[in-house]
Amino acid sequence: MGSGASRGHKPTLYQSAISGPSRAVLLAAKTANIQLDLKHIDLMKGENKEESFLKINPEHTVPTLVDNDLVLPESRAILTYLVDKYAPGHDIYPKSHEVRARINRLLFRDLSFVSAKIGEFMFPQMMQQQPPDADKQQEVEKVLDYLEGLLKEEYFVGDRATLADISILASLSVLEANDWKFERWTKVNEWRNRMKEMPHYEYAFKPWSEFLQNMKSKHQEQE
Ligand SMILES: N[C@@H](CCC(=O)N[C@@H](CS)C(=O)NCC(=O)O)C(=O)O
Numbered sequence: 001m002g003s004g005a006s007r008g009h010k011p012t013l014y015q016s017a018i019s020g021p022s023r024a025v026l027l028a029a030k031t032a033n034i035q036l037d038l039k040h041i042d043l044m045k046g047e048n049k050e051e052s053f054l055k056i057n058p059e060h061t062v063p064t065l066v067d068n069d070l071v072l073p074e075s076r077a078i079l080t081y082l083v084d085k086y087a088p089g090h091d092i093y094p095k096s097h098e099v100r101a102r103i104n105r106l107l108f109r110d111l112s113f114v115s116a117k118i119g120e121f122m123f124p125q126m127m128q129q130q131p132p133d134a135d136k137q138q139e140v141e142k143v144l145d146y147l148e149g150l151l152k153e154e155y156f157v158g159d160r161a162t163l164a165d166i167s168i169l170a171s172l173s174v175l176e177a178n179d180w181k182f183e184r185w186t187k188v189n190e191w192r193n194r195m196k197e198m199p200h201y202e203y204a205f206k207p208w209s210e211f212l213q214n215m216k217s218k219h220q221e222q223e
Pocket residue numbers: 018019020021043048059060061062063073074075076111
């Protein structure tokens with residue numbers, strides 16, 4: 001346990017398996033051996049809009065971390081905070097300013113571009129059952145071209161997975177709901193396969209795969 005942690009204390013994470021950024025926090029925390037008290041918020045049932053959760057996070061989003069007096073929505077802020085406080089210097093967010101600068105740059109880029117474009121393409125399909133929009137699909141293809149160009153090493157920053165990889169992996173996983181084929185982007189595809197070998201990948205991502213599998217089965221029954 002890192003220097004900022006007191007014995008027996010666990011921050012609480014409000015999260016949902018169907019939320020990409022929640023999966024990023026789950027994978028990072030488990031990888032860095034950070035203990036969390038997990039509270040599941042069922043987005044499909046609208047539990048995020050219930051008064052009890054709105055009191056915690058009026059923006060009604062998951063993931064949301066509560067650590068004593070700190071209430072912290074926004075996965076990328078949660079990721080860096082958790083490692084800094086509970087696993088300082090861990091490989092997924094090392095102390096080197098230069099390495100952190102590269103990781104942070106990608107976390108910002110993931111938020112402003114990668115996950116943003118994927119959300120614009122996927123959310124109308126997932127939430128409003130709209131058909132895929134060809135222009136928005138092209139934007140996602142540009143995102144993947146961009147990532148393909150960035151991948152010069154085994155991982156986005158050097159030869160080990162960092163918070164940047166974890167966050168981008170979680171953003172891309174939303175495309176699985178569209179059965180997206182990644183093979184055209186060779187480096188991204190190989191990198192994803194490497195990321196899936198992470199010891200705690202299943203722990204963080206299996207509930208999402210199961211959710212997608214259930215959705216598929218339901219659709220097939222309706223056809
Ligand atoms: N940028 C935020 C996104 C948070 C977010 O929008 N989460 C979605 C699930 S992926 C959510 O809670 N949506 C419910 C809502 O906005 O009411 C993060 O990375 O944490």
